[in-house]
Amino acid sequence: MKNLSFLASLSLLTLTFQFAIGYDPNQVQEYCVATNASTNGVFVNGKFCKDPSLATIDDFTFTGLDQPRPITDYAVNGQIPPHLHPRGTEVLLVVEGTMYAGFITSDLNGPNRLFSKILHKGDLIVFPQGLIHFQANVGTGPAVTVAGVNSQNPGFITVANAVFGSNPPINATILAKAFQLNITTIMDLQAKF
Numbered sequence: 374m375k376n377l378s379f380l381a382s383l384s385l386l387t388l389t390f391q392f393a394i395g396y397d398p399n400q401v402q403e404y405c406v407a408t409n410a411s412t413n414g415v416f417v418n419g420k421f422c423k424d425p426s427l428a429t430i431d432d433f434t435f436t437g438l439d440q441p442r443p444i445t446d447y448a449v450n451g452q453i454p455p456h457l458h459p460r461g462t463e464v465l466l467v468v469e470g471t472m473y474a475g476f477i478t479s480d481l482n483g484p485n486r487l488f489s490k491i492l493h494k495g496d497l498i499v500f501p502q503g504l505i506h507f508q509a510n511v512g513t514g515p516a517v518t519v520a521g522v523n524s525q526n527p528g529f530i531t532v533a534n535a536v537f538g539s540n541p542p543i544n545a546t547i548l549a550k551a552f553q554l555n556i557t558t559i560m561d562l563q564a565k566f
């Protein structure tokens with residue numbers, strides 16, 4: 374009986390643990406409105422948090438997503454290239470347009486399995502924490518998406534920029550072997566970033 378309740382609490386612990394691992398530790402403030410101004414601010418996760426008493430409703434709302442804006446990434450055939458967020462799981466909701474989106478599992482899990490789909494207005498996709506993902510406007514008109522990430526500081530690594538555009542550059546011999554290309558091609562790629 375004792376063993377049984379021990380097992381039960383152990384599986385409860387495991388359960389709790391499984392649910393807990395996707396999240397940042399609890400924050401110790403009610404909210405952090407990011408600001409560039411260090412006056413009256415506290416440095417948290419790479420940004421200054423506004424003095425909470427100076428926050429207004431405008432810090433928590435945004436008006437005008439129904440108005441077309443200048444676009445680069447989401448123009449027809451535009452894309453957010455393969456990238457990852459080391460500390461956050463992302464959810465992407467398509468509000469307008471048609472997107473092709475997907476993510477790839479890690480080398481040891483899958484391995485490198487691609488999950489992808491054409492998403493229409495009202496569809497959403499989850500990109501699990503740390504996995505390489507992408508999204509592209511494959512429709513015939515503009516696209517609008519809303520994305521949320523479950524971390525105060527999810528991070529952003531664009532794969533091609535990191536590999537071919539690092540500062541200083543990675544020795545081209547290393548990349549030539551990794552990508553099975555010759556050094557000239559690698560140097561051409563490095564010159565583009």
Ligand SMILES: *[C@@H]1O[C@H](CO)[C@@H](O)[C@H](O)[C@H]1NC(C)=O
Pocket residue numbers: 409
């Ligand atoms: C804060 O700084 C970033 C990077 O320099 C800039 O893109 C952003 O517009 C600034 N935000 C405000 C509110 O000044």
Ligand SMILES: *[C@@H]1O[C@H](CO)[C@@H](O)[C@H](O)[C@H]1NC(C)=O
Pocket residue numbers: 544545546547
């Ligand atoms: C790159 O690595 C190769 C092979 O190890 C080496 O011969 C070459 O000198 C390195 N190039 C630079 C710029 O460090």
Ligand SMILES: *[C@@H]1O[C@H](CO)[C@@H](O)[C@H](O)[C@H]1NC(C)=O
Pocket residue numbers: 555557558
């Ligand atoms: C490198 O590879 C490219 C693409 O396959 C090829 O066109 C080029 O001739 C190669 N250059 C050398 C120096 O082998």
